[in-house]
Amino acid sequence: AQSVTQLGSHVSVSEGALVLLRCNYSSSVPPYLFWYVQYPNQGLQLLLKYTSAATLVKGINGFEAEFKKSETSFHLTKPSAHMSDAAEYFCALGGSNYKLTFGKGTLLTVNP
């Protein structure tokens, strides 16, 4: 069975600091992995996706994620946090019938 685990339901960083949001997955087939962002009172927006091409994936707003098969991880990073990055972030794993399995989400707070 597929599953996604996001470590840390809440991450707090200072403006300008490194952002690291952790995601581990379990899949019996080569995975397709995604990060989505949800701003308050909005729907989910795709940040980036891994589809077995490059292991380092660049997304919007300066975010990137690295696929590590040996660690079954797909952690999301940004070198320097901005106040506008405050949101909830979801890691997701693609499955049969193009369904997605979502992690429980990580709320990112950025302190001035």
Place this chain on the structure above:
Amino acid sequence: NAGVTQTPKFQVLKTGQSMTLQCAQDMNHNSMYWYRQDPGMGLRLIYYSASEGTTDKGEVPNGYNVSRLNKREFSLRLESAAPSQTSVYFCASNVAGGISYEQYFGPGTRLTVT
């Protein structure tokens, strides 16, 4: 190009009342999905439609029904609302071809059942 639209944005129901949440997409996507989002639970799949004319249960289908009216529209019906169905409901779609797994989401419907 509006993407995925949902109506209504907000709704308050009394226990036992019924309602239908509407979803439409204008991207010619094959697959459509209904999720509910609850604090600390992430998104959980209620029902999905892999293609026009088909629907299947997801992780949490009890208390819901769906209709894939045509390729554009996918509605979610609560026949007899319960307080446990208080949630934010999201509709999503994807082209469902090749390696295109990414889904596109609507803005959500906030439902409160009292």
